[in-house]
Amino acid sequence: MLAEQTIAPDHPVFAGHFPAHPVVPGALLLDWACHSLGAGQSVALREARFPRSCGPGSRLVLRAEPGKEPPSSARRFAITTEDAGTEVAVVTGTLGPLSTAAGT
Known part of the structure; x- marks a missing residue:
C-alpha cells in the first residue's frame, strides 16, 4: 500500500456530482494517484480504466x-475499496513521465 484515504461524505465534490446518487469523480481519483506517484514531478496519464x-x-x-529503471519510467497503479468484505478495483492505470507520453 502506498497511500490511503477516505473521501468524507460532506466533501464539496458530491454537491454537483450526481446528488441523488453521489459518486467519487474519476478526476479526483486520478489527481490523487498523480500527486502520490509523481513525487513532485509532472506525470502523464497513459491509460485509465474505471471498473467500478x-x-x-x-x-x-x-x-x-515499483518503477523500473530509470526511476521516471511508467508505473502501473490501482485504487481499490472494499465491497462486502472483498477488495475491488475502482480505477487501474499507468502513469509515465510527461515527456514520454507526449512523444517528445
Whole structure:
C-alpha cells in the first residue's frame, strides 16, 4: 500500500456530482494517484480504466508497482475499496513521465 484515504461524505465534490446518487469523480481519483506517484514531478496519464464506482465514505487504497529503471519510467497503479468484505478495483492505470507520453 502506498497511500490511503477516505473521501468524507460532506466533501464539496458530491454537491454537483450526481446528488441523488453521489459518486467519487474519476478526476479526483486520478489527481490523487498523480500527486502520490509523481513525487513532485509532472506525470502523464497513459491509460485509465474505471471498473467500478465508489461513493462518499469509501476507504480507498492506492497501490503501485515499483518503477523500473530509470526511476521516471511508467508505473502501473490501482485504487481499490472494499465491497462486502472483498477488495475491488475502482480505477487501474499507468502513469509515465510527461515527456514520454507526449512523444517528445
